[in-house]
Amino acid sequence: MRLLVVEDNDRMAALIADGLQRRGFVCDVALNLAQADDAMAGAQYDAIVLDLGLPDGDGIDWLADHRKYHQMPPAIIQTARGALEDRITGLDAGADDYVVKPVEVDELAARIRALLRRPGVRTQPIIEVGTLRFDTANRSASIADRNVDLSRREADLLELLMRRAGTVVHRDVIENALYSFNDPVTPNAVEAAISRLRRKLDEAALPDMLHTVRGVGYMLKDIPA
């Protein structure tokens, strides 16, 4: 996975790139928007980590401009503006996610992994969470190279949870994704599918992976691949 880190504080940029590299990403650094443009022209990136206040312009405007004309890799913005509504302005302008400064590398890496699992510009045929792999082409799952037998609905559920691993997927989102309008959802359908899936993960030596947040939804724990 190749990332572009756009950050004007060179020490910070180097430290972030170093931290991400130690977590298995390949990182290039751009200290301003001009350098970022050059880098983008020369290489294909899987994701961009973007600072907002840059010496030659605002990261948000730059991103919005590029989004108009090009296919852009998903972008995660680093914002120092931590309070309330300010957080969301970046998302409206086309960023895919944001982290608030001062950022932890672990958190940043987790967010990037989540970003790359999303169905998007460069869809990846294989989604990975730890040793759990899901092949979106033939809809099959394996754990440590051992196949896991899944029904169609369990496979849909697992893909959804894996794409959002590390975050809670709300119940109604699962219901909407798994059951169509003319396919009535019985009150326990989601619970039943979850418990079957959990049993299969447990049997495949991945216990404590699928968590229930009662009253809200379900979460698959995010483990670095």
Place this chain on the structure above:
Amino acid sequence: MTQRRSVSRRLRRGLGIIGLIGTVLLLAAVAFFYSFTFTHLDPQAAMMRAIKEMLEHVALPLIVLLVPVTIMVLRVIRQAFVPLAEAAAEIEAARGHERGFRIDASQMPAEAVPFTEAVNDLLTRLDESAMRQEAFAADVAHELRTPLALLSLELDRLDHDDAVRLKKDVAAMRRLIDQLMLLAQIDADAAAQIAPEPTSLADVASDVVGSIAPVIIAEGKMISLDTDEPALIVNARREAVAAALRNLIENATRVTPVGGTIQVRVGPDATLAVRDEGPGLTPDRLRDLVQRHRRADHASKTGAGLGLAIVERIMAAHGGRLTTDPATRELALRFPEP
């Protein structure tokens, strides 16, 4: 203590003195004009005549004049002070959202306008001073982010047991900065008088619990949400309510042991409640924690930080309350009934 000087009392006294002086003067005038007539009469008749003259020319005119004047003057005074009483009620009603509050001078009698304007000027200066303080706190917090980020990133490179401990300290500082920024934002919003919007408490609770759950699960604890009132709508600032609930949940997570569950509940009535598995918080202790940031007592033994003070500030801005029930180990955000 000396008797407070009341305008009505002084007027009554003034009118009394005028009556007295008037009586004396009128008596003197009557005596002067009729002295010639009286000397021709015998004492008995003179006395009767004098009393009759006094009643007709002194007592009657004075009563006719003074009684209505007194009544009218007292009425005018009372009415003149009604806007002051109303302003006092308004000031009292503004408790909890003092920022940006000004006394309405349009209904004030002309004599009270300079005083009202002086008070409004004072309020403006106090607001500005508070704003400067908050902006400074926010700036400091903001400026601390970069060195803190560098520190945290450097620690990430250290492969040493101490690094984990130091990273925890950095995380605590980061949390404090976030809270300072949040506090500044709440106050700025209160000053800007941003109108509340109809907000579903169940939606807010579901979002907040969903977003905070991964951290709690990572700590080996659990969180659940019970929605007794799914359709409940209150007038509120959604982000502020979310921040208040998040602070309560973080607080509850800190005191809940590994393996324990934090229970969040929507309802009954306009309430968001968080139950933990800690020792419970007495109302006195809650009051202490809430007021802690107002005193110079910032050393946090429980790690509660500014959290509960922030929650209380948010609830006050919504006309609601933060309450505790030590028996059920529950803290609750109570909103005014919609």
